Structure formats: C-alpha cells, structure tokens
Amino acid sequence: MARVKDYGNAELEEKLRDTYFYTTDSNPQFLEDVKKISRTAANMCYQCGTCTGSCPSAPRSSYRIRLFMRKGVLGLEQEALNDPDLWLCTTCYSCTDRCPRDLAPTDVIMAMRNLAFKYDIVPRNFLKTVQLIYTTGHGVPNNDVNRAARVKLGLPADPPTTHSYPEFMPAIQKIIDHYKMKENADRILAEEGQ
Amino acid sequence: MTETKEESRIGVFICHCGTNIAGSLSIQEVMDYAKTLDGVVVADEYQYMCSTPGQSKIIDAIKEHNLNGIVVAACSPRLHEPTFRTATQEGGLNKFRFEMANIRDQNSWVHMHDWEGATEKAKDQVLIAVAKARMLEDLQPKSVPVEHSALVLGGGVGGMQAALDLASAGIKTYLIEKAPTVGGRMSQLDKTFPTLDCSQCILTPKMVDVGRHPNIELRTYTEVENVEGYIGNFTITLRKKARGVLDPTEALERGIIGGGCNGCGDCAEVCPVIKPNPFEFGMAPRKAIYIYHPQVMPLQYTVDFDACVKCGLCVEACGEEKRAIDLDMVDTFEKVRVGTCILAIGYDFIPIEQKTEWGYKRFDNVITGLEFERLICASGPTGGKLIRPSDGQIPKKVGFVLCAGSRDNTGGVAKAYCSRFCCMYSLKHAHQIMEKIPGAVPYLFYMDIRSFGKMYEEFYYRIQNEGAKFIRGRVANILEDPTTKNLIVHTEDTLLGRPVAMEMDMVVLAAAIQPKPEAERIRQMFGVSKSQDGWLLEAHPKLNPCGTTTAGIYLAGVCQGPKDIPDTVAQAEGAASAASIPIHTGEVQLEPYFAQCMDEICAGCGMCVPQCPYGALALIDKEGRTVMEVTEAKCKGCGTCGGFCPGGAIKMQHFTSPQICAQIDAFLLKGGEY
Numbered sequence: 001m002a003r004v005k006d007y008g009n010a011e012l013e014e015k016l017r018d019t020y021f022y023t024t025d026s027n028p029q030f031l032e033d034v035k036k037i038s039r040t041a042a043n044m045c046y047q048c049g050t051c052t053g054s055c056p057s058a059p060r061s062s063y064r065i066r067l068f069m070r071k072g073v074l075g076l077e078q079e080a081l082n083d084p085d086l087w088l089c090t091t092c093y094s095c096t097d098r099c100p101r102d103l104a105p106t107d108v109i110m111a112m113r114n115l116a117f118k119y120d121i122v123p124r125n126f127l128k129t130v131q132l133i134y135t136t137g138h139g140v141p142n143n144d145v146n147r148a149a150r151v152k153l154g155l156p157a158d159p160p161t162t163h164s165y166p167e168f169m170p171a172i173q174k175i176i177d178h179y180k181m182k183e184n185a186d187r188i189l190a191e192e193g194q
Numbered sequence: 195m196t197e198t199k200e201e202s203r204i205g206v207f208i209c210h211c212g213t214n215i216a217g218s219l220s221i222q223e224v225m226d227y228a229k230t231l232d233g234v235v236v237a238d239e240y241q242y243m244c245s246t247p248g249q250s251k252i253i254d255a256i257k258e259h260n261l262n263g264i265v266v267a268a269c270s271p272r273l274h275e276p277t278f279r280t281a282t283q284e285g286g287l288n289k290f291r292f293e294m295a296n297i298r299d300q301n302s303w304v305h306m307h308d309w310e311g312a313t314e315k316a317k318d319q320v321l322i323a324v325a326k327a328r329m330l331e332d333l334q335p336k337s338v339p340v341e342h343s344a345l346v347l348g349g350g351v352g353g354m355q356a357a358l359d360l361a362s363a364g365i366k367t368y369l370i371e372k373a374p375t376v377g378g379r380m381s382q383l384d385k386t387f388p389t390l391d392c393s394q395c396i397l398t399p400k401m402v403d404v405g406r407h408p409n410i411e412l413r414t415y416t417e418v419e420n421v422e423g424y425i426g427n428f429t430i431t432l433r434k435k436a437r438g439v440l441d442p443t444e445a446l447e448r449g450i451i452g453g454g455c456n457g458c459g460d461c462a463e464v465c466p467v468i469k470p471n472p473f474e475f476g477m478a479p480r481k482a483i484y485i486y487h488p489q490v491m492p493l494q495y496t497v498d499f500d501a502c503v504k505c506g507l508c509v510e511a512c513g514e515e516k517r518a519i520d521l522d523m524v525d526t527f528e529k530v531r532v533g534t535c536i537l538a539i540g541y542d543f544i545p546i547e548q549k550t551e552w553g554y555k556r557f558d559n560v561i562t563g564l565e566f567e568r569l570i571c572a573s574g575p576t577g578g579k580l581i582r583p584s585d586g587q588i589p590k591k592v593g594f595v596l597c598a599g600s601r602d603n604t605g606g607v608a609k610a611y612c613s614r615f616c617c618m619y620s621l622k623h624a625h626q627i628m629e630k631i632p633g634a635v636p637y638l639f640y641m642d643i644r645s646f647g648k649m650y651e652e653f654y655y656r657i658q659n660e661g662a663k664f665i666r667g668r669v670a671n672i673l674e675d676p677t678t679k680n681l682i683v684h685t686e687d688t689l690l691g692r693p694v695a696m697e698m699d700m701v702v703l704a705a706a707i708q709p710k711p712e713a714e715r716i717r718q719m720f721g722v723s724k725s726q727d728g729w730l731l732e733a734h735p736k737l738n739p740c741g742t743t744t745a746g747i748y749l750a751g752v753c754q755g756p757k758d759i760p761d762t763v764a765q766a767e768g769a770a771s772a773a774s775i776p777i778h779t780g781e782v783q784l785e786p787y788f789a790q791c792m793d794e795i796c797a798g799c800g801m802c803v804p805q806c807p808y809g810a811l812a813l814i815d816k817e818g819r820t821v822m823e824v825t826e827a828k829c830k831g832c833g834t835c836g837g838f839c840p841g842g843a844i845k846m847q848h849f850t851s852p853q854i855c856a857q858i859d860a861f862l863l864k865g866g867e868y
Binding site: 018020021041046047067070074 | 659663690692695696
C-alpha cells in the first residue's frame with residue numbers, strides 16, 4: 001500500500017503517490033478466484049510474452065495480456081480490474097492456442113471481467129450490450145440498412161434468431177434476470193446519470 | 195650457416211580449410227610462390243588437407259618425389275600437427291620431418307578483409323616454414339615408465355568419485371583431504387535437486403567406500419607440501435597435520451594393542467573448551483576435541499590445538515586401554531610416488547557481506563544459502579527447524595536473492611560468471627519451505643532462471659506450481675525494520691515495470707562462488723594454469739576438459755569452474771579415466787624437444803642449472819670433467835637454458851639455433867643471400 005505523505009492536498013497526494021509494489025498490495029485471493037473461474041493454472045505463467053505476441057489487439061492498443069497474467073499472479077486485483085484495457089480482448093484465443101505452458105490467458109481475461117462486474121466495473125458499451133440483448137436477443141440488433149442488404153442478397157430481412165422467433169425472448173430474459181445482469185446494467189447506467 | 199647433410203627435397207601442401215583460408219587469400223599464388231623456393235620439389239593444394247584424401251596427397255608425394263621434408267600451410271599445430279605428423283610417418287619419413295605454417299588462425303582469420311596483404315603474409319609464412327624444413331633432423335620420442343599409482347587431492351564428492359574409479363580400475367590411489375573427514379561441501383547440504391534425495395544419505399555410501407577400498411590410501415587432515423617430478427614419476431610430500439588422536443593402526447604401531455580412537459566421544463564430553471563449529475557456520479558449538487558430524491569418515495576425533503588448553507581431561511576419559519589421545523603430537527611428513535594426479539579441491543563462497551547493499555552480517559535475518567542448508571537439515575543445529583536468527587520465530591515470507599555477486603562486473607568480490615547451481619538450490623529451498631512450514635511463501639528475486647540440466651526445468655515447473663512466487667528483478671538493496679527485524683527488499687518487477695518494496699521475514703542470499711584461497715599455492719606446486727576468473731585451467735574447454743597443460747595432472751569438479759553435483763561426478767569419472775590411461779599403458783612418450791648438452795663445448799660453469807624452471811639440469815662428472823646433464827623427462831623444452839648458455843653448449847632439439855636463424859634469415863632476406 002502506497003504510503004500516505006499527508007500533503008493536505010488530495011490532488012498533490014495522488015500526483016506524488018509512490019508506485020512501489022508492496023507486499024500488502026497483493027490480494028492472494030484474487031489469484032485463487034481467477035484460477036477458479038478461468039479453470040486454468042494462471043500462477044504457472046512464466047511471462048514469456050507469446051500471448052502478447054499473438055494478440056491482434058496488442059499492436060493496435062495498449063492492451064498487454066502478459067501484464068494481466070502478471071497482475072493475476074501478484075494478486076494486484078484493483079489494478080487489473082480497473083484497467084480499461086481489460087475490455088480490449090477480442091476472445092480470439094490465439095494466445096491460448098500458443099501458450100507454451102498450456103494455459104488459457106483468454107479465460108483469465110474472462111475471469112477478470114467476471115470479477116470486475118461484481119465491483120460494477122464495466123465499460124458503458126458492454127452495459128448497453130446487456131440491455132440490447134435483454135430487449136432484442138442481440139448484442140447488435142438488426143437495423144434497416146442490414147435488412148435492405150439481406151433482401152438484396154435474396155435472404156429473409158431478419159435472420160432466424162430471436163428477430164424471427166420473438167417467442168424465445170422470455171427465456172433469454174429469464175437467464176439474464178437470474179444473473180441480475182440487466183438490473184445491474186440499468187442501475188449502473190442510471191447512477192452515471194444516463 | 196651449417197651445411198645440410200643431404201639435398202633438401204621439400205613438399206609444400208596448402209589447405210583451403212573450406213573458405214576459412216581460401217576465402218581470404220589466393221591459394222594459387224601461394225602455391226606458385228612455394229614452387230619457386232629453394233629445396234621445394236613439389237607444391238600442391240587441397241580443400242581439406244586433414245581429410246583422408248588430403249593426407250594421402252602427402253603420403254603419395256613422399257614416395258613419388260622421394261621427399262625428406264614436409265610443410266603444410268593450414269590451421270594451428272595445436273589442432274592438426276599430430277595428424278600431419280602421422281601422415282609424414284606413414285609416407286616413410288621420421289615424423290619430426292614435418293613443419294606447419296599457420297596461415298589460418300594467424301593470417302586469414304585476422305586479415306579477413308585484406309586479400310593482397312594476407313596472400314603476401316602467407317607467402318612469408320610458407321617461406322619461413324620451408325627454411326626450417328630444410329634443416330629438420332630425425333628425432334626419436336623418449337619413453338618413460340609410469341608409476342602404477344595415482345593421487346587425488348580433495349575428498350569431496352568429485353575427489354571421492356575419482357579415487358573410487360581409479361582404485362576400482364586396479365590403481366593404488368592416495369586420497370588426500372585437508373579436513374578431518376571426507377565429504378566436502380556435499381556433506382553440508384540437506385537435500386539435492388532435482389530429485390530431493392537426502393544429500394548425506396547418497397554421499398555416505400561413497401564415504402564408507404573410500405574408507406574401505408583396498409586400493410585407496412585415505413589421508414585425512416593432510417595437505418600437500420611439495421610436488422616434484424613429471425608425468426609417470428611424481429614424488430609428492432604430504433604433511434600429516436597433528437591430529438592429537440591415534441587411529442587403531444597408529445596405536446598398534448606404538449604398541450598399544452586394541453587401542454586407538456573408536457569414536458565413542460567420551461573425550462568431547464569432558465572437554466571444557468567450547469568453540470563455534472565451522473561445519474555449522476558457527477550456529478552450533480563444538481569442543482576443542484571434535485568430529486564434524488556423526489557420519490564422518492574416518493570416525494576419529496581431532497584435537498583443535500589452537501583451542502586446546504591441554505588440561506588432559508580427555509586423555510583421562512579415553513582411558514588406559516585405548517590411549518588414543520596424544521596431546522604432544524606434531525606434524526609428520528610422508529613422501530608418495532605416483533604416476534598421475536587429479537586435483538579436486540573444490541570452492542568457497544565469496545565474502546558476501548562485502549556486497550553491503552544486501553546487509554549480510556548486518557541484519558540478523560539475512561543468511562546465505564549454505565546456512566539455510568544447515569538450518570533446514572534434520573542433523574543441523576536446529577534439528578531441521580527453520581527459524582529466524584533474530585528471534586527464533588518461524589519465517590512465513592522468505593525472499594531469495596539470486597545472482598548475489600554472480601554475473602556482476604563491478605569487481606571487488608563480485609564475479610562476472612554464473613555460479614551455475616544457485617537457481618536450482620534456491621528452487622529447492624523454496625520447495626523445502628513450502629513443505630515444512632504451512633502457509634509459508636517463498637519469493638525468488640531473479641534475473642533469469644537457469645534450469646538447464648536433466649529434469650531441472652521440470653523441477654522449476656513443479657516449484658512454481660507449488661506456489662513459489664517469482665519476481666523478475668535483481669535485488670537493489672535490503673533494509674531492516676529495526677523493531678520487527680523484518681527486511682524490506684527493493685527491486686523492480688521488470689515484468690510489471692514497477693519498483694518493488696516487499697517486506698520479508700527472512701532473506702537467503704545465493705552467494706557467488708570462488709576458488710579456494712589455497713588454490714593458488716596448489717596450482718603453482720602442480721604447475722597448472724588458471725583462467726581469467728581464477729579457476730584452474732583445463733587443457734581445452736571442449737575437447738580436453740579434464741586435462742591440464744601439465745602432462746599427468748587432471749582436474750575434477752568445481753575447482754575447474756562452477757558445477758553442480760552431477761557435472762562434478764561426471765567430470766571426476768572423466769578425470770579418473772584420463773588419469774588411468776598413462777598408468778595402464780605403463781609408459782608415456784615425451785616429445786623429443788628436450789635440451790641436449792654438447793659435452794665437448796660445455797665448460798661446466800653450472801650457470802644454467804638454477805635457470806631451469808623445471809629442475810631438469812644438474813652438473814655431473816663425466817670422463818674426468820664437470821659437465822651439465824639434462825634429465826630429459828623433466829625438460830619441457832622451454833629453451834631458457836639454451837638461450838642463456840654463455841658457451842652455446844646447449845642444443846634445443848627441434849628448435850636449434852641454426853634452424854631458428856634460418857627462419858629469421860628467410861624472413862628478413864626474403865629468400866635472398868647475405
């Protein structure tokens with residue numbers, strides 16, 4: 001835990017905060033939780049960098065999956081979960097395919113997102129996706145442009161999903177309700193003043 | 195210039211060495227030039243002269259052109275002189291009718307980008323070699339008989355293995371150990387990686403074997419005092435240090451039947467002097483009469499005369515029957531004759547307290563890896579209970595500082611090399627902590643984990659899986675919390691990119707290793723070189739790792755460079771094999787490069803005798819005159835005496851003055867006349 005210097009000025013305190021990693025910064029339970037949810041031995045990562053090297057997001061962003069593995073091993077819960085990069089994984093699973101220690105870094109990321117949601121740490125677009133799935137069954141619902149394109153290709157305007165079979169919507173909503181995802185998404189967005 | 199007895203008929207052969215030579219200079223030009231030289235009757239070239247067809251060219255040319263001298267311009271004589279000498283011999287010539295010009299190592303490799311210059315230099319080299327070849331004489335190698343016995347210096351695991359191998363091959367072997375018991379460093383270890391065998395358990399059978407083997411003469415508490423002689427015929431003076439205690443054989447020699455030390459320990463019980471035990475790094479006491487540990491070989495007590503107050507209580511306790519203790523004992527000397535010697539003198543740790551940033555000897559809870567071994571060892575001072583030196587508490591968070599003084603170019607006590615076994619023993623320590631202390635977490639601060647051996651990487655995997663934490667960053671410094679005596683370890687987690695300040699209950703330093711302080715004296719006695727880092731120098735790092743440049747002296751174990759136990763044992767077996775070859779052959783051939791005294795010129799002044807670094811020269815009476823005589827087997831052909839002799843009476847075979855003058859003339863006059 002960074003030492004408080006007591007400058008009497010919150011802004012200065014934050015600016016001059018030391019960045020040491022102290023033993024007390026570590027929450028060992030975080031690693032255990034990640035391992036349990038991801039079902040991969042995240043502690044065995046030896047930081048070779050194959051995952052970041054395989055990652056299609058890495059060259060286009062600041063996302064470094066290796067660093068998330070490291071933060072998991074060290075139990076740096078707040079740092080990992082508050083990092084907006086956590087949400088840049090496309091879940092392509094290239095890293096999992098290539099990991100020499102046969103780990104699943106993708107699943108570690110999914111586990112961390114899962115844990116982040118418990119702290120209400122979710123980007124707004126993901127929350128809107130939840131709302132859209134709840135109302136339409138789609139993260140990206142069909143729209144007029146798409147419908148026109150489908151018709152032009154000789155396809156039905158709507159795909160054979162909940163768009164064509166709205167009678168399945170209650171079942172989807174039941175699942176989402178079970179996990180209180182919609183409820184939480186609505187609440188978080190409301191708290192943000194949306 | 196002395197006249198040549200026969201007309202010179204020289205063959206010159208130029209090697210391409212693939213493109214090693216041919217890629218940097220013109221083989222054709224050098225060959226054409228060679229053909230013009232005085233005495234050269236044939237010149238040829240080939241892609242690889244050392245190959246069978248290349249050698250056949252030499253053999254065939256000798257027969258076809260009736261040659262009496264061969265010059266090969268190729269690589270270094272260290273590599274292929276023996277090859278081409280054999281070819282010369284197969285062609286029917288004396289093998290010393292061969293001369294080599296090193297146009298690769300000394301020319302094409304250093305003048306890689308100067309085609310003309312390299313070609314000119316190669317011509318000169320060939321010219322000089324031909325000048326010498328015209329003067330070469332037939333020489334006969336000298337054979338000397340080899341003593342059927344060997345000496346192994348150092349009774350650690352390497353020395354013991356070498357001695358056991360030699361002895362089992364039927365060679366009488368003297369095993370010399372300066373401590374009162376064999377066992378060495380390995381007997382101080384608790385467990386061994388990666389199998390986690392108990393170190394003592396796998397070592398004691400070897401200790402018992404060296405004590406019992408009929409071909410091993412075990413000399414403990416003994417040091418080498420002096421070395422004389424040469425391969426096959428070493429005379430070594432041993433100093434048997436005053437031990438103050440007789441073994442049963444020595445007791446019998448003094449007429450004490452059934453006497454001598456039986457290791458009962460009654461003496462130590464009554465001894466009033468208490469000292470720190472160096473075997474336990476001072477963490478346990480011992481008496482002035484002591485044994486290191488219960489499994490010592492031989493089981494015989496030793497009196498520390500620096501501490502003994504000669505009260506005589508031990509003599510009384512030992513009793514009239516055994517009469518094993520003699521407090522007036524003095525050092526004795528013994529001379530042994532052996533054919534070959536193996537040095538297995540081991541290593542020490544650097545004084546890691548001089549790297550002050552880690553606080554060893556300043557902070558109670560900073561210990562070294564070897565101290566950790568004793569603390570975790572069931573037969574150690576704490577009975578195998580790992581405790582903090584400051585308060586006896588059980589540590590829960592233990593930091594390991596890897597590369598503590600290794601891979602460090604700052605000089606002082608630091609060492610530039612990798613000490614090679616610290617990664618693995620630190621992993622083993624991490625395992626032992628997690629095994630013995632529930633909930634304890636080891637933190638390994640490392641630069642690289644070098645788990646290179648068989649099953650080593652798998653061991654690393656296992657320890658990581660057991661929960662050890664790895665922080666990639668060399669420890670910058672350690673601070674102590676004065677109240678709790680906890681330690682704050684500072685480094686950077688280079689994988690996270692963040693500075694680290696972690697509080698540990700205890701820190702273990704994987705200190706670098708270095709040669710023993712006595713290694714310098716020992717290597718000078720045995721005539722062995724050292725490498726830049728101070729370790730004893732092998733004859734060739736890849737192709738002769740057990741031999742040295744002194745014939746008959748071999749190396750085993752860490753004294754040659756950092757090694758773990760498997761590598762030490764493997765090298766010991768290699769050294770034993772190499773050391774047994776001359777003994778089993780029964781004789782060794784010496785290169786006939788020795789000095790010869792021309793009696794008719796020698797004035798008997800004797801000024802050469804003290805110049806000889808090998809003690810090979812002496813004055814003798816011969817036909818009523820005093821002349822110098824060379825003990826050819828001792829002579830190394832260094833030329834010191836030959837260069838020094840005021841009368842020019844000493845001839846250095848194969849490097850005679852006329853031969854060398856001819857080479858100089860050839861170079862300076864470029865083949866012209868005076």
